[in-house]
Amino acid sequence: MADVTTPVLRTEPVVSKREAQQSSTERRLFLSPALILVGLVTQIAFLATIYISMLSWNLVRPDQGIHFVGLSNYSSMLSSSTFMTALINTLVLTVGVLVAGMVIGLLLALLLNRSFPLRPLVRTLLITPFFVMPVATAEIWRNMLLNPVYGLIAWLLQQVGMTPPDVLGSQPLLGVGIMLTWEWFPFFMLILLGGLQSLPEDLIEAAHIDGAGPFAVFRHITIPHLQRYIAVSTLFGLIYLLGVFGEIFVGTQGGPGDASTNLPFLIYRTAFNDWDVGAASALAVIAVLITIVIATGFNRVLLRMTGYGEAQ
């Protein structure tokens, strides 16, 4: 039912030369509007980001003019402590949520991969946090769960005699990480559950007959089989998590200080609070480079593991 697929790419012979030409025209006609729009909004706009990153340009100070400054935006950003903080926060948050989401996702996928009453309902309920809009997630957690005075978690801790901590005030990255894990574990759970369901049952039965215990089966059959699913979910999880913005905007405003500022939030703040679009663009180019390095590095691992894209 579920499997990692290799996209099927068809290259059928086309009948005559005239038909081939006509077919090429039609292909272009159908294909190009979509490709042009995507190209403009993603590639061309990114080229513009690179260009702006080499300008000294403040949007609300037209009197200062726009000057070409080469790479000086990069050198000033790379040497600023705010950038280093944001970079470290981004990596800590991304890796932390990835690991926590993967572990919880795997655990729940294993629990769901059995037959029990109400299974479809349980599955539906468990994926619900993923559809709650990120800014709403942040409002619920910030006000109703993590608030150190009125929040539910504070009340629970008081019941067992503990002093409730101000999580978002003293450990903001942890607080945002908890929200993000709640929001993202269903993503990992669903992919890993897809992997578990595609595991051939006779394989497990054969192992049982050979005298393998459940732990041995898990280690020597389930985990190797899941590897490619773990790889796919890691790749996409990394890409989506590197772009987290709304949870931080609403949850902590990047604070206190810069304690929970990640790269997207720093870019937004530099561009639309300081209006320094040159410096913000330099940060954006750096963020894209980081994403590309991680994505291609991981994609290579993925290609090796899945044969994804080996068609032709």
Add this chain to the structure above:
Amino acid sequence: MALKQRLGSTVATLAVYIITILIVFPIVWMVLTGFKDEVSAYQMPPSLIFTPILDNLNDALNSGIMTYIYHSIIAVGVSTIAALALGIPAAFALVWHPRKSNEGVLFWLISTKFMPAVGVLIPLYVIFKDVHLLDTLLALIIVYTAVNLPLVVWIMYSFFSDIPKELLEAGRVDGASDWQVLARILLPISLPGVAVAGLLSVIFSWNEFLFAVTFTYTDAPTVPVFVSSYMTAEGLFWARMSMALSLAIVVPVLLGWIAQRQLIRGLTLGAVKG
């Protein structure tokens, strides 16, 4: 042994029930709080049985959320239709007029998903400002259409590719035009694909916040922008806030439940069929 196994299975089932309740509790609690008055909203432990009131619904509707919902419906609806209108023919062209470059085109589309939104945010803002599209729904429609297109093309491509070859060959021999083949043969059997592609684009663009908060402020802000304004204004009125949040999330949550079987195919652009 059998008894021990049965016991283990019961424990696992109980565990999954308890974890599920803990995980959905914040959402259920929020929805219920929307029907309480402000005093009982703060009661600890939260009461699950109470007399529901509709005051917050009235307040929420009077607080102007309907304008934001209206903006969201237009921005999300038009961009989803546009993404389908551009993406379905593109996926069709890849299947019906295949070339060696298919692989390149498809992987290029995936690679655009690796472009973080912040990588294009600033030039788009500057351009929209120059052409006076800032604070208009059209700006969001253009961006959301482009963002959702790769998803639509991939989903439709994977559905079209599942269609038996004989069926396609019948269309070819028939001498029907491209539009006829698409409309009469491919689309009718790929309607589930259209539904999934449409649902996923609606969910993603309904929840989108970065572009919305950057490109709109007074004339065209969408629901997430409204929700983020509670941060400063009314964070301490839980009942009213809960009702507004419930209204904000109801659309994507319901659609997400409907689309859940295909969610993974969409999120991983076809790499995993869930």
